[in-house]
Amino acid sequence: xxxxxxxxxxxxxSVGDRVTITCQxxxxxxxxxxxxxxxxxxxxxxxxxxxxHLETGVPSRFRGxxxxxxxxxxxxxxxxxxIATYYCQHYDNLLFTFGPGTKVDIK
Amino acid sequence: xxxxVQSGAEVKKPGKSLKISCKGSGYTFTNYWIGWVRQMPGKGxxxxxxxxxxxxxxRYSPSFxxxxxxxxxxxxxxxxxxxxxxxxxxxxMYYCARLVxxxxxxxxxxxxxxxxxxx
Numbered sequence: 001x002x003x004x005x006x007x008x009x010x011x012x013x014s015v016g017d018r019v020t021i022t023c024q025x026x027x028x029x030x031x032x033x034x035x036x037x038x039x040x041x042x043x044x045x046x047x048x049x050x051x052x053h054l055e056t057g058v059p060s061r062f063r064g065x066x067x068x069x070x071x072x073x074x075x076x077x078x079x080x081x082x083i084a085t086y087y088c089q090h091y092d093n094l095l096f097t098f099g100p101g102t103k104v105d106i107k
Numbered sequence: 108x109x110x111x112v113q114s115g116a117e118v119k120k121p122g123k124s125l126k127i128s129c130k131g132s133g134y135t136f137t138n139y140w141i142g143w144v145r146q147m148p149g150k151g152x153x154x155x156x157x158x159x160x161x162x163x164x165x166r167y168s169p170s171f172x173x174x175x176x177x178x179x180x181x182x183x184x185x186x187x188x189x190x191x192x193x194x195x196x197x198x199x200m201y202y203c204a205r206l207v208x209x210x211x212x213x214x215x216x217x218x219x220x221x222x223x224x225x226x
Contacts, residue, residue: 034212036152043202043219044144044152049210087152091211094166096142096154 002026002092006099012107019075021102023088028069032091035064035073038101039084047086048073080106109133111141111203111217118223119193126189127220129203136184137161140206142213143177143188147199157206158186193224 003026013019023033035048046055048064051071061076075082083106088099114128129141143155156167160179167177179186186203201220204213 032211034210036213038152043216044204044213045216046212046214049207049212049214053210055214085151089152089154089212095168096157096211098144098152098154101151 001095002029002090002097004088004090004097004099006088006102008102009100010103010105012105013078014107015078015080017078019078019082019104021073021086021088021104023071023073023090023099025069025071025090029090029092033064033066033071034089035062036087036089037082037084038087044087075104078104078106109205109215111205111215113201113203113217113220116221116223118225120226121194121224122192124189124191125193125222126187127201127222129186129188129217131160131184131186131205134205137181140208141179141186142204142206143175144202144204144213145171145199146202146219147196152202155188155201160184160186193222195224195226197222198224 006023033051036044038044047058051066052064063074065072085101085103087101090097112130140157140159142157145153155171158165158177160181165177176189203217205215207214
């Protein structure tokens with residue numbers, strides 16, 4: 001099975017900072033890699049699908065990209081409402097895997 | 108509006124059975140797989156499996172195979188997650204979510220059903 005590692009597990013940043021989260025696959029995978037935001041007490045929300053496509057209605061400060069087996073999620077300018085836990089999610093061979101999550105808060 | 112609405116919170120004793128629901132609206136329910144996701148208190152998201160309401164075809168995560176059962180009633184656009192004998196570690200929030208087949212992501216989520224198992 002393909003394993004997904006996500007880093008960092010948490011981070012603190014200032015409003016306006018660029019925030020980067022990485023999800024790494026244990027082997028080469030196709031672009032079935034999605035990113036979610038989960039605010040406290042709420043259901044997850046799909047932000048990025050197919051590694052780099054912005055879901056309809058999601059602010060453009062959110063971005064996803066891929067380099068080899070590394071997938072990167074970026075918030076270009078952190079806003080107070082971006083405080084949340086972010087998860088990557090992968091699909092392969094009838095199995096879905098969520099990364100362990102990255103908790104983002106304001107410094 | 109496309110939405111999934113889940114049944115309310117449950118408190119059950121160990122050994123009891125339980126069935127929670129997820130009702131879709133605003134789209135053709137039978138055309139999309141529905142996934143179930145567990146979130147234990149203070150923990151991350153765990154994929155449990157998926158069901159296709161059109162024909163009740165199911166795929167279970169190996170971690171949940173034999174522990175839970177998915178079902179669907181397409182006449183009322185509702186999917187179900189059930190346990191035959193609850194255990195304390197089943198205490199968690201359970202989400203249903205609609206699967207998008209081109210990206211294999213979950214684009215619409217229910218609000219979650221909190222299940223508490225305690226004697």
